[in-house]
Amino acid sequence: MIAPEKGRSYWNPYVAGAALGIVVTVSFAAGHYFGASRVFATAAKWLGDRGTNLNHWMTWEVIGLCIGGALGGLLARRWGMMRGFGGRRRVVAAVVGGGLVMLGSRFAAGCTSGLAVTGGIRMSVGAYVFMGAMFLGGFAAAAVFRRLWS
Amino acid sequence: MMPDWLTWLLIGTALGFVLENGGLANPRKLTGVFLLRDFTVPQVMPTAILTAMGGMLVLSLLGFDTGKAFTPDTMYLGQAFGGFIFGVGFYLGGYCPGTSMVALGSGRLDALPFMAGMIAAWHAWDPIRKLDVLRPFFTKAPDARDTIPELVGLDPRVLAAGLFALGGAAILWLYRRSVRGAAPA
Numbered sequence: 001m002i003a004p005e006k007g008r009s010y011w012n013p014y015v016a017g018a019a020l021g022i023v024v025t026v027s028f029a030a031g032h033y034f035g036a037s038r039v040f041a042t043a044a045k046w047l048g049d050r051g052t053n054l055n056h057w058m059t060w061e062v063i064g065l066c067i068g069g070a071l072g073g074l075l076a077r078r079w080g081m082m083r084g085f086g087g088r089r090r091v092v093a094a095v096v097g098g099g100l101v102m103l104g105s106r107f108a109a110g111c112t113s114g115l116a117v118t119g120g121i122r123m124s125v126g127a128y129v130f131m132g133a134m135f136l137g138g139f140a141a142a143a144v145f146r147r148l149w150s
Numbered sequence: 151m152m153p154d155w156l157t158w159l160l161i162g163t164a165l166g167f168v169l170e171n172g173g174l175a176n177p178r179k180l181t182g183v184f185l186l187r188d189f190t191v192p193q194v195m196p197t198a199i200l201t202a203m204g205g206m207l208v209l210s211l212l213g214f215d216t217g218k219a220f221t222p223d224t225m226y227l228g229q230a231f232g233g234f235i236f237g238v239g240f241y242l243g244g245y246c247p248g249t250s251m252v253a254l255g256s257g258r259l260d261a262l263p264f265m266a267g268m269i270a271a272w273h274a275w276d277p278i279r280k281l282d283v284l285r286p287f288f289t290k291a292p293d294a295r296d297t298i299p300e301l302v303g304l305d306p307r308v309l310a311a312g313l314f315a316l317g318g319a320a321i322l323w324l325y326r327r328s329v330r331g332a333a334p335a
Contacts, residue, residue, distance in 0.1 A: 001188055001189075001190070002173070002176065002178050002179045002182055002187065002188045002190075004173070004176065010171060010172060010173035010176075010179075010190075011171045011172055011173075012325065012328060012329065013172060013173070013189075013190045013193035013194045013197070013328075014193060014194075014197050014321055014324065014325040014328065015325075016168060016169075016171060016172025016173070016174075016190075016194050016197075017172070017193060017194040017195065017196070017197025017198040017201065017321075018197055018198070018201045019168045019171075019172075020165070020168050020169065020172070020194060020197075020198035020201070021197065021198040021199065021200065021201025021202040021203075021204075021205060022201060022202075022205060023161065023164045023165050023168055024165075024198065024202045024205070025201070025202050025205025025206065025208075025209065026161065026164075027161045027165075028202070028205070028206060028209065028214075028216070028219055029209055029214060030157055030158075030161060032158070032220070033219065033220040034165065034248075035248075036246075036247040036248035036251065037247040037248075037268075039247075040247055040265065040268045040269065040272070041272050043269065044268070044269040044270075044272035044273060044276075045272070045276070047269065047273075048273065055155070057154060057155070057157075057158040058158070060154075060155045060156075060158035060159045060162060061158040061159070061161055061162035061165070062162060062248070062251050063159060063162060063251075064158065064159045064160065064161060064162020064163040064164075064165065064166060065162045065163075065165055065166035065169070065248055065251040065252050065255065066166060066251045066252065066254055066255035067159070067162070067163045067166060067255060068162065068163040068164060068165060068166020068167035068168070068169070068170065068252065068255065069166040069167075069169070069170045069175050069251065069252035069253060069254065069255025069256040070166075070255035070256060070257075071163065071166070071167050071170075071255075072166065072167045072168075072169075072170030072171045072175070072252075072255075072256065073170055073175070073255065073256035073257060076170075076171065078170075078256065079256055079257045080257050081257050081258075081259055086260075090260055090263075091260070091263045093242045093243065093244075094242075094243050094244065094245075094260050094261075094263040094264040094267060095243075095263045095264070095266055095267035095270070096239070096242050096243070096267060097238075097239040097240065097241070097242030097243020097244065097245070097264060097267060098239065098243045098245075098250070098263065098264035098265060098266065098267025098268040098270075098271065099239065099267040099268065099270060099271035099274075100235050100236065100238050100239025100242065100243070100267075100271070101236055101239035101240060101243055101245075101246060101247065101264075101267075101268060101271075102239075102247075102267070102268040102269075102271035102272050102275065103232075103235055103239075103271050103274075103275055104232040104233065104234070104235040104236025104237070104238075104239055105232065105236060105247065106232070106272070106275050106279065107228045107229075107231050107232030107235070107287055108225075108228055108229045108231075108232030108233055108236065109222065109223070109225070109228065109229075109232075109288070110222055111236065111246055111247045111248065112240075112246040112247070112248060112249070113246070113247070113248040114222075115222055115229070116195070117195065117198060117199060117202075118220060118222070119221065119222040120195070120199040121199050121202040121203055121206060122219065122220070122221040122222070122297060123203075123297045123298040123299055123306065123309065123310065123313075124221050124222045124224070124296060124297055124298075125224045125294070125295060125296060125297060125298060125301060126222045126223065126224040126225060126226075126229045126296070127222060127229075128298070129224075129226060129229040129230050129233065130229045130230075130232065130233035130236075131233065132230075132233070133229065133230045133231070133232070133233025133234040133236075133237065134233040134234070134236050134237035134240065135183075135184075135237060136233075136234055136237060137233065137234040137235060137236060137237020137238040137239075137240070137241070138181070138183070138184040138237035138238070138240055138241045139184050139237075140234075140237070140238065141184065141237065141238040141241035141242055142181070142184035142185050142241050145241070145242065146185070148241075148242065149177075149178055149181050149182075149185060149244075
């Protein structure tokens with residue numbers, strides 16, 4: 001298991017998974033699912049066309065993700081600016097990776113949150129096709145670029 | 151009643167808090183499974199899915215019409231191809247869209263070039279998405295079933311209850327094993 005660079009240890013992954021499942025249930029009860037990639041697509045569209053409406057429940061949820069990440073990091077003393085920042089190579093890999101993630105999520109009409117997790121809960125066929133293909137893609141990339149995260 | 155935006159801001163905050171505490175804002179942990187170094191993602195995801203399946207069953211017993219909840223369409227080509235390049239990008243970039251936001255909140259600035267890549271790629275994508283050659287990726291096969299219960303001909307609630315019971319027992323066993331094996335941090 002990979003430990004945090006500093007601060008308190010992470011939760012047990014099964015505890016974190018159960019907590020995540022409970023929050024996702026609450027969000028279903030509140031009327032929507034859990035999603036993220038759509039907000040980035042809308043934000044990109046807004047940059048080209050200021051008439052694009054950004055006021056969507058998912059936008060608020062994704063802003064919340066950022067606040068929650070800050071709270072979690074600060075309370076456990078894990079918060080830090082440059083942890084694991086690998087210089088220029090890391091920046092290039094992050095830009096290329098982000099680009100492929102966006103393209104992939106547009107082809108699949110969803111990402112890890114809105115398609116894999118939400119669809120997984122709904123026992124969606126497409127969600128499990130996506131998850132299987134995602135793991136294949138990740139393993140293929142790791143085989144080729146083994147030293148990227150070393 | 152709470153305004154809508156505040157409800158979703160709070161739900162997002164709770165999700166981000168849980169993800170950060172689970173280590174899912176750390177790109178080394180997120181990509182660890184692909185290097186067989188860290189199995190947080192394949193432990194958290196099935197646990198979350200099974201817990202929420204149980205949660206949905208409880209909601210339906212409480213009278214919520216869970217049948218109306220969002221279910222993705224099945225588009226085999228788009229989801230298989232999209233999933234594959236998504237996986238490649240996930241490994242290279244270290245994040246997925248949601249976790250990049252959590253990571254940014256936790257101070258990881260490498261989430262910013264990842265987001266810049268996503269936004270740039272959308273602008274490359276937008277002019278080509280309506281091309282005829284791409285249409286098969288987004289076409290739902292007429293005989294495609296959207297859910298596994300439809301595919302195998304089972305009542306969704308029966309299947310969810312069965313999966314929750316079996317999967318829940320397996321995860322409880324794995325959890326107890328992980329606690330016994332873990333050295334105090």
